[in-house]
Amino acid sequence: MTMDKNFDVSPVGDRQIRVTRDFRAPIERVFATMTESDLLRQWLTGPPGWSLVTCEDGLAVGANFRFQWKGPEGELMTMAGRYEEFEAPRRIRRSEDFSFGGGPAMMGHMATLELSPSSDGHRTHLVITLDYVDEQARDGALASGMGEGMQAGYEQLDRVLASA
């Protein structure tokens, strides 16, 4: 596909990581895929070999959510948090903390998801901003193999580094 999707992932300032992407669908539908569990399961699968097995989501200001992914060896990764803002279909702000196996929650981040429609309404622009408490936490998240908790991404990282 040659369509420009404006995909970018970059550190911003000292404490943030920003992810941007365009989708060829109306804003309501993109919002649905990011909030409805049966749709989330179909794409937010994490690294290769993983799947989203638990998807409890309050979808309201003050409500909690809890996602759990299962890896190829049966390992579990959990992302949980609470909504600070929930304005369908444009804006969500929530805390996201990660834990692995039955371990304690690791310091996470605040995630802000913003959707905006193109002028013709056929496309949607996504901006995800991850706010960390300080520079060290942000860099630590980057360094620890993805603040997104994509621990299994290490394997992919190894491959990339091996071919560097």
Place this chain on the structure above:
Amino acid sequence: MSADTLSRTLTALADPTRRALLTRLQAGSATVTELAEPFAMSLPAISKHLKVLEKARLIERSREAQWRPCTLQAAPLREVADWVLAFKQIWEANFKKLDDLLDRLDEDGKDRP
């Protein structure tokens, strides 16, 4: 590159003065005095930054010459770039799945918004 090494590289890069020093060194080797010139900082302060860069192996300081010129070492920078690429690839893999899902919803989705 281990996570520790990566962490050290990122920490070294996190400081604007150290990034400016690296940018200056892209133009060629320089002594501490030369590097300190454009900055409103003392030589010891600059030396401290250079030590962080040296520890992260982003620069090399000659042991032979008395004035110990600093030279940029590009390898860790390249590895960080590759690593960010790996980070992006994981996001993009999921987003591509989302593209496919949105296409499917578009085809059979009269009942969807």
